[in-house]
Amino acid sequence: MPLLVKICGITTMPAMETALDAGADMVGLVFFEKSPRNVSLATACTLSGRTCGRAGVVALTVDPSDDFLADVMANLKPDLIQLHGAETPERVADIRQRFKVRAMKAIGVAETADLAPVPAYAAVSELILLDAKPPKSETALPGGNGLTFDWRLVAGLDPGRPVMLSGGLDPANVADAIKLTRLGGVDVSSGVESAPGVKDPVKIRAFVAAARQAAAEMAAGAGDKR
Numbered sequence: 001m002p003l004l005v006k007i008c009g010i011t012t013m014p015a016m017e018t019a020l021d022a023g024a025d026m027v028g029l030v031f032f033e034k035s036p037r038n039v040s041l042a043t044a045c046t047l048s049g050r051t052c053g054r055a056g057v058v059a060l061t062v063d064p065s066d067d068f069l070a071d072v073m074a075n076l077k078p079d080l081i082q083l084h085g086a087e088t089p090e091r092v093a094d095i096r097q098r099f100k101v102r103a104m105k106a107i108g109v110a111e112t113a114d115l116a117p118v119p120a121y122a123a124v125s126e127l128i129l130l131d132a133k134p135p136k137s138e139t140a141l142p143g144g145n146g147l148t149f150d151w152r153l154v155a156g157l158d159p160g161r162p163v164m165l166s167g168g169l170d171p172a173n174v175a176d177a178i179k180l181t182r183l184g185g186v187d188v189s190s191g192v193e194s195a196p197g198v199k200d201p202v203k204i205r206a207f208v209a210a211a212r213q214a215a216a217e218m219a220a221g222a223g224d225k226r
Contacts, residue, residue, distance in 0.1 A: 003178065003215040004164060004185030005208050007192065007199075008060065009037030015199035016047050020054050022208040027051065028058040028082065028189070031072070036197030037189065044076050058082050058104065066098065073099050080104050082129065089117070093124040102126040104164075108133030109149050115157070122159035129187060130154050132167030148173070155181050171206035175214035182218070186211055 007019040008028030019027050029044040030037040039047070048057045056079035059072050063085030072078065081099070083092055084106040096103050105125040107117060110133035122128055132147040148168030157163055162184035165177055170191030178186060190196065192203040 001162065001184060003211060004162065005211050006058065006164065006185065006187040007189075007204060007207075008058070008166075008187055009035070009189040009193075009197065010047060010199065011037055011039050011043070011197060012199070013047060013050060014201065015204070016050050018199070018201040018204045019208075020051060022205045023212070024055050024204075024208055025185070026056045026058050026080070026187075028060050028187070029076075029078075030060045031064070031068070032060065032062045032084075041071060041075055048076055048078070056080060060084055063087060064095075069095065069099055073101060080126070082106060084129075084131075089120040089124050092121065096124065104129055106131050106166075109153060109167075112153055115153065118157070118159050122161045125161060127185075128159060128161055128163045130157075130163060130165055130167075130183070131187075151177055151180050154183065157181075157183065169207075171203055171210050174207055175210050178211060178214040179218060 004025045006026035006028055007024045009030050010016050010019060010027050016027060029039055029047060032038055051057055058080045059076060059078040060082040080102045081095060082104045092103050092105055103125045104127040105121040106129040107121060108114060109130050114133060118128060132149040164185035164187045165181055165183045166187035169177060169186055169188045174186055188207055192200055192207050194200040
């Protein structure tokens, strides 16, 4: 399966156009008021209208209510709902069934024990996102907060669903992350920004290019061994 590359936290049309032109497979729109990447539903709809099927649209939510999800599905019609809160496997399954939408469940990782819920979430999600576990701080947001974790913990992890890696990735380290973990995709947000919530077009293009190059080198290496 080809490597999936997701650019998350897009807030402007230039950033969206750059991500699409660079060849991102997925673009993420954040619905979380405390995030500097938060967008209104109206803005999200405008931004997603530019994709024209060139990339999957992912709506990132944190413990969303049914009413909010109903609005998102009726207006944005995303390809995926990313669940980045404390949603249980039962809640994930309910959202998928109730709203007929594919789900990506984010799981924070700091140590091996944090991977214990992966099988349960994999059973009810189309994709799993492994992110750095938020630090214990009042200012920390759900997600990686620009931090990495020990990628060796998840190297080769295969729960029967595509697994994406996130947390502290940037153009300089994404190739190493891909080659070490051999997971199915990478997800970046702050690592391609010049300031919180401000996407840098040069960094977006460099990130996608580095990820594609790493995937190509791995494929070539696998071919040489046959």
